[in-house]
Amino acid sequence: MEKHINKHLLGWYKNNKRDLPWRRLQANKLPNPYYIFVSEYMLQQTTVPTVKKRFEEFIKKWPNIKKLSLISESKILNFWVGLGYYTRARNLLKAAKLIQKNYRGRIPENFEDLINLPGIGDYTAKAILGIAFNQAFIPLDANIERIISRIFAYQLPIIKIKKQLEKKSIKFISKKYSSQLIQAFMDYGSLICTPRNPKCKICLFNMNCKSYSKNLQNQIPVKNKKISKKLLKFSRAYIFNNEKNEILIRKRPSKGMLASMFEVPNDVWVNNKKDLIKDKLILNIKNKIVSKGLVKYSFTHFDLETEVFIINVKKNKFLNYRWIKQTKITKSGLPTLMKKIVAVAI
């Protein structure tokens, strides 16, 4: 059955593959390993459409490991703005520096070396080996997990059946066409065997799908049991606007949320509104402070509600701070939350 499904997938892939910039084939009929390496970091917890917009920009700036290995962390963090999960950017840069130093700039072609690089886990190591080097692996991403759990109609959350999925996935591995098959699976999951309302009617191997035969395709994969309602936290943010229409920003601590990213001054995030404590910068301000409304923002494990204030100040009262022009906010190194906060105020 696995061979039969693979054949359909490979045939389908020929005519239906997504045109993605990191997939362009080299003379050896495989993609550029550096492109796969970079794209897999970007694709962790981030959807293809978002990565598509940013990948080519990245490659233009840093076209190979060597170029990338020479830059500083602040450069890559500044680029990463809007992609989120900023640890990925730090790890990508660390990995590039290690590859330049220890492997003369060549992406390692074996599992051991890859998985020891920062930011590369089981999935990413197998994805790089399979897609870029055509080695016989099946990386279990959300698409492939969904397809396999539907084929076998597993009625438990993915997290509970990782072992079974891994075992089943091995039978699908292709020695000869590994690179194409992996990408075929992923595209099929993204376009046909979709998370919601899968297109079972036109699926090429619906006769092999236990979920389809039991009409369970909309229940599988089973959702992870509900995480209790997200915590709501509170903050207040202060837009210091100077006579040149510039806004004061500063760097966040190197640990925790939005680590080392820029921010506008804001109070420590607290669970109860009444526990809010004014940020040091605002304490001795006599100028008029005007509320501009609320910004709600959702993180992985809590939501944040921030009241935004604007204060007109003189630039020379705030030495040792960075300012950015109001007109340059969208292109600035501010993470998305901070851009939304500024947008409410101006």
Added chain:
DNA sequence: CTCCGGGAGC
């Protein structure tokens, strides 16, 4: 507006 999808580190 709410909900949901998407891997690694510790």
Added chain:
DNA sequence: GCTCCCGGAG
């Protein structure tokens, strides 16, 4: 098992 963001769908 908890911590890390953001965009798109409904």
